Structures are given as C-alpha cells and as structure tokens.
Amino acid sequence: MSELDTRIRILEAATTEFAAVGLAGARVDRIAQLAGCNKQLIYHYFGDKNGLFETVMTEVMSDRPPEVFGNRADFADHFARKCDELDKKRTWTRLLMWEALAGGDGPVVAEERRRAFVGHAAKACERAQAEGQIDSGFSPRYLVFALFSLMAMPFVLPQVARLITGASPSEPAFRKAWMDTVGRLLRRLGPMEATESAEDSSQPDG
C-alpha cells in the first residue's frame, strides 16, 4: 500500500468525521479506525488534529461547488439539477456550517480559489441579463447569493424546513413542492413593465 493511498484514506475518514461532529467533537482514534490505520500515522502526516482539520477544509473547499446559474434558458430546470447535486454533497454543506460557527464571517481557507468559483456564476448571470432574460436591475452577485440561499437552506437547516413546510427535505414531496416554488420565483426574474411601484432600477453596487 503506497503512502499516497494511506494519506488519502486518512483524509477521507477525517472528512467524514469532521463533517459529522466538527473539530471539537472529532476523535483522532475514530478517524484512525475509520481509515484503517493507527493514529500515529495521522500525527506523522498532518502534525496534529488542527493540521488535519485545515487540510481537510482546504481540500473540500477547493472542490467546485454547484453553480447556481447555468447557460441554459430554463433556470428552474438547471436549479433543480444543481439541487440534486448539492444533495449528494452533504459533507460540503456541513463543513460550511462548522466553518461558519467557528469563524464567523472572517477570512476562510482557500479563499481565492472559492472566490473564483463565484466569478463563473456571476458571469452567467450577467450574460442572462445582457440577453434580457433577467432584469438588469439585479446585482449579479447578490442574485447569485439569493439563489444559493434557496438551494442550500433545505440542507443547512432541514429541521426548520420540515417545521415550516411539513415535509422533510429528504422526502420527494418536499423536492417537488420546493422546485415548484423556486421555479415560480425564477420565472419572474425578467424585466418588469413598471406596474405598481415606480422605483428606479439603478444597480445598487458593483
């Protein structure tokens, strides 16, 4: 068994453990057992628990997240597929939560890398705006964040989702109804013919 294999197995085990119980709750012995090695190797490769945690975070956060905006005209369809994608990345979502609870909104690991991902989604939004599919009054990055919120919240606070809607996000019924609701919202992103409130449509910021 090569060194790389073992390192990777440790990393995978640690990812599972940290996603499940966080840094404080994680047990080095448990990670070793899950990785099928002994904990001395962990200290050998990663120094200490914190080093292991940072490596895991950097690794996971450098992975491309689901893009909330696609090139296609049907935003709702794209959104639905990306939701399913996110559904399979529960560890990513959970690690985001641990990160938020630990560090607030301060600097985070792999910041540059992650910022780059955002660029693509914002560009896709701008393209849709240029083509008249989306009201150009929307600030692309904030609209991306809005879509991200709608995509991620069922996985981030599933108990709240269940309390409010009555269905658990893991049930097909939830998915169906949620996609319908978000779909209705997305179908309304186009330019508005000034109806009730006549406000300016200048962009709020860059």
Place this chain on the structure above:
Amino acid sequence: MSELDTRIRILEAATTEFAAVGLAGARVDRIAQLAGCNKQLIYHYFGDKNGLFETVMTEVMSDRPPEVFGNRADFADHFARKCDELDKKRTWTRLLMWEALAGGDGPVVAEERRRAFVGHAAKACERAQAEGQIDSGFSPRYLVFALFSLMAMPFVLPQVARLITGASPSEPAFRKAWMDTVGRLLRRLGPMEATESAEDSSQPDG
C-alpha cells in the same frame, strides 16, 4: 439574591456559551464563571450538562421568531425590518445551526410551539393571496420557507455571503444591496400574465 435570579443568570450564561461553541464545546466551569456562581449550582438546578442544554434549547426555541410575512402591503419593507430583528437574535440562529448539525431533520425541542409560529406566517401569506397581492399558485408554506431562507442565510453562512457578494453581512453596504435584491424578488410575487412559459398554476400540495 433569590433562587430565580440565579437560575436565570445560569440560563443566560449557558445560552451564550452553547450558542458560541455548541454542546460539545461548552465548558461547565465557563458557564458558572459567566453566571457568577459555582458549578455545583448548575448541577443542582439542571441535573447535568445535557439537561441544561435541553432547557436552554426549549427556552430559546419557544421565543417567537421574526415573522417573514406581515399584514402590510409592502413586503420588502416588512422583510427589511424583520431582517434587522433577526440580526439581533444571533444566538437563536446559531442554536438553530447547532440543532441542525446535531440532529439532522429529526424531531426537535418545542416542536409544537414552533409549528404554531409558522401558522401565522402562512396565514398572512394566504391573506395576501386572497387579496391578489401574491400569485395564488404559490404554496404558502413553501413561500414562507423561501423568505425565511433569504432572511436567515446571511446570518447562517456569513462567510459564504462575503465570498459571493464581496461584502460582509455586518457591513451596511451588504444590507443595502441585499434588501434591494430581495425587494426586487418580492415585488414580483403577484400573479403573472402568461408570458413565455404557459404552465399550469395548480397548487403543488397542501
């Protein structure tokens, strides 16, 4: 100093501690110090750490959360004020996150009480639908959850908000731009005159 005073001081200290570092990360000694008493009293009143945690959760979760829907016609304005309200309830948001990370979407404390809160928001939505302000095709509860998502996400994953938008939710610039974006969305909840996609407008579920 009466018994009640001390109990409450312990509860407040514990709320702060649990919101900050969760159940696993909380230190009984730290809670005692913060409450200005000795930890024996904590065991006296609450049995053990878990009992204290459950009491705290029940207490906090029985508080009325911000209502995402108001009676007023201007949803955007209402939303903005409720966001500011939520901004001051960071402990509530954080405890929701700890709850989610601990228990998934299973049963939660004070479930009945919390469900009751949802009823009011859904009712307000239905009223707005009856008055024609909101497209009756929306499922009220799912729309409430969508609004909740948009309201809470900046506080739940502030680091993601900053990565995507470039501004931290604690900055006034973020608030301004976010309110603008959500406001634009909310202004589009009305019935649509069949434009591009002619789909049915039947309600997806109850």
Place this chain on the structure above:
DNA sequence: ATTCGCGTCAACTATCCGGTTGACCTCCCG
C-alpha cells in the same frame, strides 16, 4: 542480505473536564 520506506502495535503521559463531596457561610424565620 542489508537497508529503508511504510506502516503496526501496545503502552504510556499529561491534561482536560464532567461530575461529586463535604465543610462552611449567611440570612431569615420561628
């Protein structure tokens, strides 16, 4: 065959932390 990289194994230390114990203090009430 010797050596070296990779990994194993078991035992150990030090510390932290939840929870306990028992003695004592202080004020009020009868």
Place this chain on the structure above:
DNA sequence: CGGGAGGTCAACCGGATAGTTGACGCGAAT
C-alpha cells in the same frame, strides 16, 4: 436560640482523549 434554605469554596475522582515513545514487521530495491 435553632434550623433550614440558598449559596460558596476548594479539593477531589474517574474517564476520555490528544499526543508520545520505542520496539517491531514486511516488502522491495540496491
């Protein structure tokens, strides 16, 4: 006075856990 309720104080126990140590195993390359 006596006694009990509410609270204090410091020390302690026991188990869990991060991190260490040193001896050993084993397969492959020189």
